[in-house]
Amino acid sequence: MQRMNKLHRSRYINVVVSMMMAFLMLAAMGTTQVHAAQYTTGTIDPAELKAGDVVYRGVQLTVDRQIVVCKKCNMIWITTGTDYGTGDMKRSEVVATEAHKDHPDKVGYSEFNWYFNLDSSGPLLKNTPYTIVENANIKYKIIYNTNGGSQIAEEKQTSLPDPLPAATKDGYEFAGWYTDADFTTIARPGQALTADTTLYAKWVEHRHTFRDEWSSNDTSHWHAATCEHTTEKKDEAAHVYGTAGVERYTCSVCKYVSETRKREAEAADKKNTESKPVKVKRTEAKDAALNSKFNVKAGKTVKVTWGKVKDADGYDVYMAYCGKDKEKVVKSVKAADSLSVEISKLKKKGINQKKNIKCHVLAYKMVDGKKVTVAKSITIHAAGKKNKSVTDAKSIKLKKTSYVLAKGKKAVVKASIVKKDKKRPIINHISEFRYATSDSKVAVVSKNGKITAKGKGSCSIYVYATNGCAQKIKVVVK
Ligand SMILES: [Zn+2]
Ligand SMILES: [Zn+2]
Ligand SMILES: [Zn+2]
Ligand SMILES: [Zn+2]
Incomplete structure (x- = not known):
């Protein structure tokens, strides 16, 4: 067994040694091929010549180059330049080196193709190898x-x-x-x-922080980095424009005003007013529509609802506590179909539930970028939820719900209130009832509820309690 092992081992070593030798030979051959090509003739790409390669007169370059030649050492340096300045500069470099500085008169520069042209009277010797020291053309x-x-x-x-x-x-x-x-x-x-x-x-x-304010160009807005050296942007997005008024050319996000869009919008407005003047006005029918579902429910929050007004672009809700305070806009609703809001603060504080609330709503249409009122609601006075001294109307009772009148005749509405809390009085700082007509060409109604028939047709007379609670009377004029 031991003999066998020994035999195996020596065979193994022999194989390894011969493999290593073969490898070294191959490596040496490879090195020779790469580093020491000899060029005796032909036209060669300057990028192909390597340091250590040898060239003879008769070789030419496909693209001529300025070279430096040391005629004593039979060495050349190939530059990437074609002008004599490059050759001259390289020569100065070569004659400054230790190997060549004692024979500067032997170091010259010119075009490769002139030096190595076999037929020219160039200064290089024929049949003599010149070794490339350096070639700046190799990539x-x-x-x-x-x-x-x-x-x-x-x-x-x-x-x-x-x-x-x-x-x-x-x-x-x-x-x-x-x-x-x-x-x-x-x-x-x-x-x-x-x-x-x-x-x-x-x-x-290095992390960037971004400014709060928007930066913008004609198409988009973004938050710029606080560092000047970077163009990094945050939240970059296209401007957002609306369909009416100044919103057509003012970005709703960054307030950028597009001059181009502004000019277009103004031109469109001008064309509109010239061709078809917009007929936007407040009417009794629109008021009636707005009042039809007008309700104020006072509690911890005040919920306001109203009826949809045809053609309205939005609604402004005015509110204040009853008393000398003037009603102010507490909510602006910029949508035609949004018909209720919930208010949780008045005078910058939570709702005082002991106080009564007064409220009215304006419906508007945008005309040339301005709000034009198309309907105004009655002013509702609603009892505060924790107000112990007054109550709201629950409903209105009518003696008669329809009248047929001849033109010029009068009738008086007979109405009474059903209270929410029978023990308390209704808010009495405004009149108990308010009246309105849907068409004053047919019939009008006084603030005391006296109906006067005006012209043929039919209309509605509305009776409103203090809190907006309503009843409708049909009037036909013959
Ligand atoms: Zn030399
Ligand atoms: Zn930075
Ligand atoms: Zn913008
Ligand atoms: Zn009031």
Whole structure:
């Protein structure tokens, strides 16, 4: 058993050694091929010539280049330039080096194709190898390691780009490209490359805060970063415009006014007023529609509901505590179909439930950017929920709910109140009943409830209690 093992081991070692030798030979051959090509003839792309390659007179470049030649050392340096300035500059560099500084008269510069033309009377020797020391035309791979930043595609160049590309990384500020991962050597833009190169992006943590106010251009708005160096934006969105009035050209979010849209809107308004003047006015029928469901329910909050007015663009709800306070807008409803609101504060405080509430509603239409009142409700006075001294009407009782009158005849409405709380009086700082007609061409009604027939037709007479509680009387005029 032991002998066998020994035999196996020595065989194994032999195989490994011969494999290693084969590998080394291959590697050596590979190196020879890459680094020491000889060019005796032909036209060659300057990017293909490597340092260490040897060229003879007779070789030409597909694109001519300024080169520096040392005739003592038989060496050449190939630049990327085509002008004599580039050649001259490279020569100064070469004669300053230790190897050539004692024979500057042997170092010259000119075009490669002139030096190496077989037929020219150029100063180079025929059948003599000239070794390439340096060739600035070789392109090397540049790999951008952005360290978690935005990707940048690798490229092949003779030198680093100038300027170097920009990368971004969320929450970080770019702090430069380095040629090493430890950020000790900063990459120099435009530096000639002599090998494939990886650049490493350095980042410094840096988060942005954004302004509260909006920034805007003609199409959108955003919150700008408080830092000047960045164009980072937050909440960027297109402007939001409405369909009527100033909202057609004023962004509802940032209040930006679009001059273009404003001009268009004004032109449209002008055209409208010229062609068909808008007939917008308050009518008895619209008032009746608004009053038809008008109700104020006072409690911890005050719920106000009303009837829909045809053509209204919105409603303004006015409210105050009963007494000398003037009613003020407590809610502006910018929708035609929104017919109720709930108010939880008056005079900037929670509702005082011991106080009575007065309230009315205006329906408006937007005309040329302005509100025009198309209906006005009665003013309701509603008892506060915790007010112990007064009560509201529960309903109205009518003696008669329809009248047929000849033109010019009169009749008096006979109404009485059914109270919510029989022991308390109704609010009495306004008249017990208020009256309105739906069409005063047919019949009118006085503030004491006297109906006067005016013209043929039919209409409704409305009777309202203090809290808006209502009854309808039909009047036909013959
Ligand atoms: Zn030399
Ligand atoms: Zn910043
Ligand atoms: Zn905007
Ligand atoms: Zn009142």
